[in-house]
Amino acid sequence: MASYGGIDLGGTKIQAVVVDEDFSVLGSARRGTPTSGGPADVAREMANALRDAARAAELEPAALAGIGVGSPGTIEGDNVISARNLPGWEGSFPLAATLQAALGPEVKLGNDVQVATLAEFKLGAGRLYTSLLGVFWGTGVGGGLILGGEPWRGRGGAGEIGHMVVEINGARCTCGRRGCMEAYAGRAAMEEHATRLVEKGRKTELFKLMKERQRTRVTSGVWARALDHGDKLAHQIIDRAVVALGAGVASAVNLLDVEGVIIGGGLGVRLGHPYVKRIAEAMQPHLFIDSRPPHVHVAALGDLGGAIGATLLLRR
Amino acid sequence: MASYGGIDLGGTKIQAVVVDEDFSVLGSARRGTPTSGGPADVAREMANALRDAARAAELEPAALAGIGVGSPGTIEGDNVISARNLPGWEGSFPLAATLQAALGPEVKLGNDVQVATLAEFKLGAGRLYTSLLGVFWGTGVGGGLILGGEPWRGRGGAGEIGHMVVEINGARCTCGRRGCMEAYAGRAAMEEHATRLVEKGRKTELFKLMKERQRTRVTSGVWARALDHGDKLAHQIIDRAVVALGAGVASAVNLLDVEGVIIGGGLGVRLGHPYVKRIAEAMQPHLFIDSRPPHVHVAALGDLGGAIGATLLLRR
Numbered sequence: 001m002a003s004y005g006g007i008d009l010g011g012t013k014i015q016a017v018v019v020d021e022d023f024s025v026l027g028s029a030r031r032g033t034p035t036s037g038g039p040a041d042v043a044r045e046m047a048n049a050l051r052d053a054a055r056a057a058e059l060e061p062a063a064l065a066g067i068g069v070g071s072p073g074t075i076e077g078d079n080v081i082s083a084r085n086l087p088g089w090e091g092s093f094p095l096a097a098t099l100q101a102a103l104g105p106e107v108k109l110g111n112d113v114q115v116a117t118l119a120e121f122k123l124g125a126g127r128l129y130t131s132l133l134g135v136f137w138g139t140g141v142g143g144g145l146i147l148g149g150e151p152w153r154g155r156g157g158a159g160e161i162g163h164m165v166v167e168i169n170g171a172r173c174t175c176g177r178r179g180c181m182e183a184y185a186g187r188a189a190m191e192e193h194a195t196r197l198v199e200k201g202r203k204t205e206l207f208k209l210m211k212e213r214q215r216t217r218v219t220s221g222v223w224a225r226a227l228d229h230g231d232k233l234a235h236q237i238i239d240r241a242v243v244a245l246g247a248g249v250a251s252a253v254n255l256l257d258v259e260g261v262i263i264g265g266g267l268g269v270r271l272g273h274p275y276v277k278r279i280a281e282a283m284q285p286h287l288f289i290d291s292r293p294p295h296v297h298v299a300a301l302g303d304l305g306g307a308i309g310a311t312l313l314l315r316r
Numbered sequence: 317m318a319s320y321g322g323i324d325l326g327g328t329k330i331q332a333v334v335v336d337e338d339f340s341v342l343g344s345a346r347r348g349t350p351t352s353g354g355p356a357d358v359a360r361e362m363a364n365a366l367r368d369a370a371r372a373a374e375l376e377p378a379a380l381a382g383i384g385v386g387s388p389g390t391i392e393g394d395n396v397i398s399a400r401n402l403p404g405w406e407g408s409f410p411l412a413a414t415l416q417a418a419l420g421p422e423v424k425l426g427n428d429v430q431v432a433t434l435a436e437f438k439l440g441a442g443r444l445y446t447s448l449l450g451v452f453w454g455t456g457v458g459g460g461l462i463l464g465g466e467p468w469r470g471r472g473g474a475g476e477i478g479h480m481v482v483e484i485n486g487a488r489c490t491c492g493r494r495g496c497m498e499a500y501a502g503r504a505a506m507e508e509h510a511t512r513l514v515e516k517g518r519k520t521e522l523f524k525l526m527k528e529r530q531r532t533r534v535t536s537g538v539w540a541r542a543l544d545h546g547d548k549l550a551h552q553i554i555d556r557a558v559v560a561l562g563a564g565v566a567s568a569v570n571l572l573d574v575e576g577v578i579i580g581g582g583l584g585v586r587l588g589h590p591y592v593k594r595i596a597e598a599m600q601p602h603l604f605i606d607s608r609p610p611h612v613h614v615a616a617l618g619d620l621g622g623a624i625g626a627t628l629l630l631r632r
Contacts, residue, residue, distance in 0.1 A: 131470060143571065152463060154447060154573025155608070163604040164567035168482055168559060177602060179563070243484060247495070251480035255459065255568055257470025286493060288479040292471070 008306030011139030027057030117144025119309025246282020264299030324622030327455030343373030384626035433460025435625025562598020580615030
């Protein structure tokens with residue numbers, strides 16, 4: 001039975017898996033995404049994460065039948081172009097060739113969010129639907145589309161749900177534009193917002209929890225812990241994110257009338273069902289056909305969905 | 317050679333055409349949409365408009381090979397359900413059977429905006445594209461989608477671009493919700509907004525021009541005339557509409573990455589290229605991939621697109 005490697009490159013973490021032909025996970029590993037350096041440094045950590053996952057599966061990387069990679073940014077063949085939220089990755093970088101040279105097996109690239117959406121459609125919470133919107137609530141807010149049973153990529157750049165405008169002349173987004181959903185709901189934007197509020201004298205446990213957990217960023221886990229502790233500022237910022245997600249996702253549903261919405265990503269998976277329910281409730285007042293809202297689910301494949309989905313790139 | 321009838325039922329006007337097999341217009345006619353009464357009164361005026369168009373084509377309605385109808389609201393078989401912007405049309409009404417009894421030939425129903433988008437895709441400004449967003453800027457703001465060369469209807473309710481949220485907790489929309497694009501850009505919402513500003517003491521020629529033209533509503537033609545006259549309030553309200561359209565249409569493009577955008581509808585066609593150019597410019601700061609914006613065109617079939625498109629319902 002063949003085994004496959006899968007790597008999900010996120011803005012905060014790199015998740016690697018080794019799966020068998022039935023997508024059962026034989027081994028997995030996680031590393032932090034480098035916060036400095038450039039694409040070559042990121043690729044080195046990706047290779048290390050895959051080696052860790054192969055070790056957990058008691059396999060050599062060279063024994064894998066192929067390695068699939070879900071990456072942010074625009075994928076053109078074997079290259080990744082301008083992956084925002086990653087250090088020093090403004091230009092094009094030959095990610096597939098670099099990983100193949102380091103690890104051995106053939107490497108195929110796909111867009112991280114499209115790959116994770118396809119995984120939920122084929123293997124996860126979207127199995128029952130023929131039309132699906134995947135919303136990946138993490139460092140940024142990414143979107144993936146399945147329409148009529150097939151991925152919809154437009155001219156290659158479809159799915160940028162995080163940059164739908166929910167507030168004209170609104171908050172500055174990490175992309176430089178104004179009023180994007182991600183400016184309210186992205187983990188990076190929320191961390192910046194918390195930093196500014198602390199500078200203005202507001203109190204929060206967020207940064208203390210971050211240091212206790214030896215993190216350099218306010219990760220999904222740190223947000224979850226602060227919410228559990230009843231941290232007022234954390235609740236205020238997350239509430240604002242839920243409102244923005246409700247408006248933005250409902251707008252997408254008004255346009256596309258999909259059957260299902262899957263909420264994944266670091267924050268979506270970590271905060272889980274109670275928050276996904278709150279997002280569905282925040283969508284309701286904006287839905288044009290409010291008598292039959294779409295089904296809204298947490299990503300069933302959890303944190304591993306992107307990496308498992310990346311192995312689908314090798315099966316078509 | 318067979319001839320076909322087409323009727324486009326709008327919130328402000330009813331447009332009827334008679335075309336031949338090559339979609340050449342043999343005759344056309346227009347009537348105002350009744351502002352009171354109910355679906356039966358609207359259907360009577362639709363039949364009268366089609367009779368006028370047939371007379372202009374020197375044909376009897378009974379001689380037509382079929383009649384296609386583009387209607388607002390949800391189409392379920394031969395019925396139209398809750399057509400907003402039309403008088404007393406909250407429930408279901410058997411529009412096809414009513415028109416067939418009045419006129420003779422077989423009647424087929426489609427959604428007005430989907431029909432107009434299909435017409436632009438097959439015969440108009442969208443002929444060069446395989447993915448297309450039709451934006452119909454009139455009494456409301458409707459949207460139609462062609463993705464991968466095929467209409468995308470979702471579960472039957474796709475295309476409600478006018479109810480994408482551009483401002484959380486924003487202006488009250490005619491649909492009852494808040495912050496929808498249509499609350500800023502729909503003709504009906506703009507007229508209400510002008511009325512409120514006049515009540516607060518603002519000056520405008522809009523209502524004087526409306527009466528001079530013997531209209532009961534501030535039609536697209538009245539808006540165009542007021543803009544030509546340099547009416548400050550008219551310019552202010554239309555500028556606000558352009559900003560909202562820019563944000564909303566750009567959001568749809570960020571999600572779908574379509575090749576082309578067609579701006580039609582009463583206002584889109586009447587205000588034409590200069591305003592479509594302004595909408596494209598207002599989209600630009602919100603486009604995530606701003607280096608290759610979609611092509612943005614005025615609807616090439618103009619005011620007749622919806623009615624000509626309705627005849628496509630008989631050809632498939």
